[in-house]
Amino acid sequence: MGPAVTLVKDSPPAARKPRSAVSATTGRRPGRRRENLAGYLFMSPWIAGFLLLTAGPMAASLYFAFTDYNLFNTPKWVGFDNFTKMFHDPRWQKSVEVTAKYVVIGTPLKLLLALGVAMLLAQSRRGQAFYRAAFYAPSLIGASVSVGFVWRSLFSDGAIVDRTQSVFGWHVGGWVGNADWVLYCLVALTVWQFGAPMVIFLAGLKQVPRELYEAAEMDGAGPLRRFWNITLPMISPVLFFNVLLETIHSFQIFGSAYVVSNGTCGPADATLVYTCYLYEQGFKNAQMGFAAAMAWMLLLAVALVTAVLFWSQKKWVHYEEGAR
Amino acid sequence: MGTGRNVERRTILKAAGASAAAVGLAATAGCGGSGAGDGTVTIRYSWWGAEERAQKINKTIALFEKKYPKIKVKTDFQTYASFWEKFQTQAAGGNPPDVFQNAVTFLRKYDKRGILLDLKSQVEAGNLSLDHFRAGVTKVGEVDGKQLGVPVGSNTMALVIDKKVFEKAGVEPHAGWTWDDYFKALKTIHDRTKVAGDTGYFSIMYLYDLYLRQNGKAFYTDDGLGFDKADLTEWWTDGYNRVKAGIVTDPKVVAQDFPKSSLSAGHGASEFTWDNFTVRYSAEGDSTYGLAPIPTMDGKHTGQYLASLMLSASARTAHPKEVAQFIDFMVHDPEVGKIMGYDRGILASTEQYSAYRPTDAVNKEIAQYEDDTAKAGVLGTITPHPSGADTIEAAFLRIGGDLGQGKTKVADAVKQFFTESEAAFQA
Structure with a gap:
């Protein structure tokens, strides 16, 4: 999965570089310990940040998940109460339903569009760089609050989407206020940001050896056949990477739901995605124990989905040994 | 990388210095100097x-x-x-x-x-x-x-009306009018102007409080709810029927108008809210807004109080x-x-x-308006709200909205509201 790996930037370069730089200058043993120390010292801002801002809060949240905690009281141990309450809470169930719907509809649509456009852009033509940039742009700004506001106005009653629809005699009176439609407005927003997976697909497509297509064409394979038997298997590692990333990403939707619904996650809980409900319980109702339990439940669910995806890749992801 | 080594080291030192500085900044910002040396x-x-x-x-x-x-x-x-x-x-x-x-x-x-x-x-x-x-x-x-x-400042609940629509429909609110009068007025307004008469009275906690007070109850006791499931079932059933009849604004429209009020957006002719909100609505909307008395059960008691x-x-x-x-x-x-x-x-x-x-x-x-209300002698004393009232107010509004959209049945909505209230009181 060559092209994919280059895009993953998880560890800050500053944390890695000193070690190689220092050990390359002096390789003598006596100074080793001091150099190690220096290395750790240089890493210390990152380590401190990790411990204080990530590991610590995570441990605390795991503890809170088993307590009754309203931010002001001393947390009271309640065992699995928060989890049993969660499973019996109709709004929690609703939030799971809304999120699942969003993930299941939004992710495939986004990836299909990304792959389709990537295939068009993979052919050489004039102004290619411009198109790539243009299609990628929404991914850069799509997560911002202002785009959420723009979206809300686009899909309101009497706004452009509504009026265009009405021309075809299909009047719903705006998606934003309609509990049956508003989720699709969020789906449209995520699909619109297909640029990021598109770029990754594009990189994958560029790696497919031309000879394979030529040979297949010689043998009389049509475009569909070539796509199915050459393109798809050859880019399956990239596809897998995109599916994984976008699925995980979709589960965490918050900003767009919050902004488009104006902070209400409504109407009628139609945009009550998981994190929205978590936020409401934690920061509006101050049920921090419950919110922490919800967060861990989400982690478990995402981990489970990831595990299933990894397990399934044996069946459909094709790693070409000598391709590079 | 041979030539870049020195440069790299310098960059790292800079980066380290910068992060140290950032930590220092954060530390001083945390203290937020509230008492300077000169006694300020x-x-x-x-x-x-x-x-x-x-x-x-x-x-x-x-x-x-x-x-x-x-x-x-x-x-x-x-x-x-x-x-x-x-x-x-x-x-x-x-x-x-x-x-x-x-x-x-x-x-x-x-x-x-x-x-x-x-x-x-x-x-x-x-x-x-x-x-x-x-x-x-x-x-x-x-x-x-x-x-x-x-x-x-003090305020009291009132009925804020779109004067132009009321005039056009020929409806005139008056002190001591009853709920029957009020709902008839809404129907007249809807029939004559095609505008819904009210923006969604049945999900406003403070209005339901007034209605309950007129009936010798209140929304809150010192530590709980002052009404039962049967009361709320009746209130919400009527409310939902009025949405369906078109005399109360469609909650879909209300959701889209938010955070603007559907009254100032021109999608409803009246709204129960605090009397000083006319200042806001006059700035927000195009019409002229006025204040009307709260409808009553008995022609006298409005249940109002000064908040x-x-x-x-x-x-x-x-x-x-x-x-x-x-x-x-x-x-x-x-x-x-x-x-x-x-x-x-x-x-x-x-x-x-x-x-x-x-x-x-x-x-x-x-x-x-406040002068008249005071002179009419209808002002009672406020019941301080129990802890959790803010969450309950939001739940009342939200569940009322769900109900209006037809997404919940009345019985389920009532049950949900009581469950959430219970949790809010305990929090």
Whole structure:
């Protein structure tokens, strides 16, 4: 999965570089310990940040998940109460339903569009760089609050989407206020940001050896056949990477739901995605124990989905040994 | 990488230096110097409201800082919901603003959590005066024997109407009209103007409170709900039927208009809300807005009471004296009253009340409305809300909206509301 790996930037370069730089200058043993120390010292801002801002809060949240905690009281141990309450809470169930719907509809649509456009852009033509940039742009700004506001106005009653629809005699009176439609407005927003997976697909497509297509064409394979038997298997590692990333990403939707619904996650809980409900319980109702339990439940669910995806890749992801 | 080694090392050192500096900055920012060496004291003041209110308040703060040059005021404001989210987080972190706007729904909640300063001690110390207030107004800030807030203005629930639509439909509200009269009026309005008569009365906690009070109950007791499932089932069933009949605005439309009111957006002809909201609606909408009496059961009792916006202080403040002086200035100074007008309700202290004479029609009508209400002798005493009332108010509004959209059956909605209320009281 060559092209994919280059895009993953998880560890800050500053944390890695000193070690190689220092050990390359002096390789003598006596100074080793001091150099190690220096290395750790240089890493210390990152380590401190990790411990204080990530590991610590995570441990605390795991503890809170088993307590009754309203931010002001001393947390009271309640065992699995928060989890049993969660499973019996109709709004929690609703939030799971809304999120699942969003993930299941939004992710495939986004990836299909990304792959389709990537295939068009993979052919050489004039102004290619411009198109790539243009299609990628929404991914850069799509997560911002202002785009959420723009979206809300686009899909309101009497706004452009509504009026265009009405021309075809299909009047719903705006998606934003309609509990049956508003989720699709969020789906449209995520699909619109297909640029990021598109770029990754594009990189994958560029790696497919031309000879394979030529040979297949010689043998009389049509475009569909070539796509199915050459393109798809050859880019399956990239596809897998995109599916994984976008699925995980979709589960965490918050900003767009919050902004488009104006902070209400409504109407009628139609945009009550998981994190929205978590936020409401934690920061509006101050049920921090419950919110922490919800967060861990989400982690478990995402981990489970990831595990299933990894397990399934044996069946459909094709790693070409000598391709590079 | 051979040639880049030195450069790299330098970059790393720079990066390390920068992060050290950042840590240092964060540390100093955390301390938020509230007491400088020269005896100058800084207090933090937060409120909810819109830009318009902020401009007025900033003017009043300039006056205060002129009179008390040793006290600096740092301000911060949000919209209502965001304000309380932020406040809760700040308060939980032990860092609430020194002085802040408050309302009756939050008094017991934050008193229970030890956040509110009992201002009685400051009154006794002579830093804050509770004299010269309009009759009974200071009672609103008095809960369980403590003075948890001092009112800046008082308001009461009213029916805000779109005068042009009412006129066009030939409907005239009058004191002592009944609910039957009111709902008939809504129908007439809808028949004659095609505008829904009301924007969704059945999910407003404060209105249901009035209705219950007219029937000898109330929304809250000292520690729970003052009505049962059968009461609410009836209230919501009627409400839903009226949405279906078209005389109450479709909740889909209400959801889209939000945060604007459907009244000022022209999608409803009347709305039950606080009387001082006509100031906001007149700024927001194109029509002319007026105030009408609350409908009654018996032709007399409206169930109304005076509520108010208050200033409260944090129990954690390092400068209780300065905070008390600040509150005292803000509620008593006549100039402040002139600047604020009825933005936060009818001015509470007599000094400010007599200093400000409304000149525009909107503010004049608010004054007239409260005068009439007081003279009609319908004002009762407020029941302080139990802790959790804020969450319950939001749930009432939300579940009412779900119901109106036809997404929940009445029975399920009622059940859900009672479950959520239970949780809110316990939180």
